[in-house]
Amino acid sequence: MSRVGTFLKQYWMFVALGFLLVYPLIWRAPYYHVLGFNTLIVATAATGWNILGGYTGYKSLGHSTFFGINAYLVAITANELGWNPLWSAPLLALGVTVVALVLGWIMARAKGSAFVIATIAMLLIFRLLALNVKSVTGGAPGLSQPLAPWSPEYSRMPFYYYMLFWLVIALLVSAYIRRSRFGLGLLAIRDDEGKANMVGVNTTLSKVLAFGVSAYFIALGGGIWSYAQTHIAPIFAFSILNDVDTVLATMLGGLGTLWGPVLGAFILIPGSDYILFNFGASQFHLAVFGVLMVVIILFLPRGILPSLRDRLAARRETSSAFTGASTMEDLSDSQPRGEVPGREAPAP
Amino acid sequence: MSTVLQTEGLVKHFGGIVAVDSCTIDVEQGDITGLIGPNGSGKTTLFNLITGVYRPDSGRVSILGRKATGLESHKICHLGLSRTFQITRLFWELTVLENMIVPVRKVGLRPLFGPGMLGDELDRAMELLARVGLTHLKDERADNLSFGQQKLLEFAAVLMAKPDVVLLDEPAGGVNPTMIRFIMDLIRSLNAEGVTFLVVEHNMSMIMELSDRVIVMDQGRTIADGTPAEVQNNPLVLEAYLGS
Numbered sequence A: 001m002s003r004v005g006t007f008l009k010q011y012w013m014f015v016a017l018g019f020l021l022v023y024p025l026i027w028r029a030p031y032y033h034v035l036g037f038n039t040l041i042v043a044t045a046a047t048g049w050n051i052l053g054g055y056t057g058y059k060s061l062g063h064s065t066f067f068g069i070n071a072y073l074v075a076i077t078a079n080e081l082g083w084n085p086l087w088s089a090p091l092l093a094l095g096v097t098v099v100a101l102v103l104g105w106i107m108a109r110a111k112g113s114a115f116v117i118a119t120i121a122m123l124l125i126f127r128l129l130a131l132n133v134k135s136v137t138g139g140a141p142g143l144s145q146p147l148a149p150w151s152p153e154y155s156r157m158p159f160y161y162y163m164l165f166w167l168v169i170a171l172l173v174s175a176y177i178r179r180s181r182f183g184l185g186l187l188a189i190r191d192d193e194g195k196a197n198m199v200g201v202n203t204t205l206s207k208v209l210a211f212g213v214s215a216y217f218i219a220l221g222g223g224i225w226s227y228a229q230t231h232i233a234p235i236f237a238f239s240i241l242n243d244v245d246t247v248l249a250t251m252l253g254g255l256g257t258l259w260g261p262v263l264g265a266f267i268l269i270p271g272s273d274y275i276l277f278n279f280g281a282s283q284f285h286l287a288v289f290g291v292l293m294v295v296i297i298l299f300l301p302r303g304i305l306p307s308l309r310d311r312l313a314a315r316r317e318t319s320s321a322f323t324g325a326s327t328m329e330d331l332s333d334s335q336p337r338g339e340v341p342g343r344e345a346p347a348p
Numbered sequence B: 001m002s003t004v005l006q007t008e009g010l011v012k013h014f015g016g017i018v019a020v021d022s023c024t025i026d027v028e029q030g031d032i033t034g035l036i037g038p039n040g041s042g043k044t045t046l047f048n049l050i051t052g053v054y055r056p057d058s059g060r061v062s063i064l065g066r067k068a069t070g071l072e073s074h075k076i077c078h079l080g081l082s083r084t085f086q087i088t089r090l091f092w093e094l095t096v097l098e099n100m101i102v103p104v105r106k107v108g109l110r111p112l113f114g115p116g117m118l119g120d121e122l123d124r125a126m127e128l129l130a131r132v133g134l135t136h137l138k139d140e141r142a143d144n145l146s147f148g149q150q151k152l153l154e155f156a157a158v159l160m161a162k163p164d165v166v167l168l169d170e171p172a173g174g175v176n177p178t179m180i181r182f183i184m185d186l187i188r189s190l191n192a193e194g195v196t197f198l199v200v201e202h203n204m205s206m207i208m209e210l211s212d213r214v215i216v217m218d219q220g221r222t223i224a225d226g227t228p229a230e231v232q233n234n235p236l237v238l239e240a241y242l243g244s
Ligand SMILES: Nc1ncnc2c1ncn2[C@@H]1O[C@H](COP(=O)(O)OP(=O)(O)OP(=O)(O)O)[C@@H](O)[C@H]1O
Pocket: B014, B017, B018, B019, B037, B038, B039, B040, B041, B042, B043, B044, B045, B046, B086
């Protein structure tokens, strides 16, 4: 491997972070700042969503409920109490997490497709509420809130850096959970929930907590999105398309992996923006999303990162076979694979 | 001696059929108790009722003197009773070592959010893996193991929850004679260390050799209960196996 390759392999995280830090300074047009900001929101949301959908396997299609709730909370508290969204968004997202814990406790009873449908129903209910409780939400036309105080020439740059900070936090939380006993329990639930319960994992509690944590990062994005938009309406705040972005990004990059959701978001959002830009403001990108979903499911069912990892592992195995580096131990490790009863090696 | 597991009048229906029919058993501390019966006699269903997979239609379960009827499975595990499954169940996408770390007797909030692999548990896991000869496979995914290795891993993993009582559902099902010997020795040595066993098994020579006491089920009821010798000569048992 070249020297650059080795360097990238060791320090790619810092290279990527460095790039994201200078990106808005190099690409200075507001368009790029908006695009970067939107991508970061989805990357953060997907990283959060993955803690539930990827680690436990419970795939919610209604988590933008929490995006929407916090978008409204931030707008309302900015208007009525003068709260600054930069601190109220993460704070109010904690409140939204409490709501999510209660809703998650109800949802956790459902499994498989029943769970997915229940989460969609949850989203539709909250959207209906946002449309109809006009005294609070302003109904279908929505709500406006004060503009950010910085001069328009900076455009979304501060929002961009703000979201970048939260993406880093989300990744730290996700990595921490993955290494904790709690996270191991989540992965066990994904593999066999009944068995996890049998060996002492409180599966209901684990699922509800994962539901809440994932809701936090989605709610946070909603709050900041609300501030950046200055005007929000129910059809955008409570939209299943937000969930589609999140889920598709996660599945594209690698469900249940730490970096997959981020990678997926950085491909998906600029990609769909490119399509939108080149093919006009039609619904064409939605069709592309649909096709992409099918392609992922058919050809990359586990997403980019796990497939890459497998490919690399396979390459390493063949190359070590050529150099004759494998020992007897290696061979015996890779041989037995789900065999017929009675044919296994004798017990030691 | 004290009773560590007791069921009283357990009943479970599936639609029209009665899988377990007012079943009363008790398991004494320190014993290896065999549980035998023809196919479909309700042994696995009894395990499922004890371990919270199903709620009994009626009857009671108590574990180590505590009321355990209809508790969730993880609470049963926390009380000190673990089990294996007739068809091996593992966390297939996790590694062998991770499969060992998941089972837990009781965990407070701090360890729950601490690192998954703490020193003590890791040592214990490696010790148990060495005991069943799987040390060299610790980083292998569970679904890459052979059938026999998977059975051993499931057995070793439930011990990580430090159970007082272990229910084994056909530990020798589908494994070769060498492995059966190995599993019998493992059960015996764990028993000597104080673990109580209730073992379902169709391998008669194994169960008769291993058990201090044998309970026989037929059509959801216990029809005999005694030493291996007593049970083998019981006409009711012969009838159940050869019978009708
Ligand atoms: N989930 C279920 N739904 C319907 N019927 C069931 C279910 N589980 C068990 N049964 C029925 O209950 C009866 C007892 O089954 P069980 O599996 O407990 O028997 P067993 O003694 O474990 O048999 P084996 O020795 O073959 O494992 C059988 O008639 C079985 O078909």
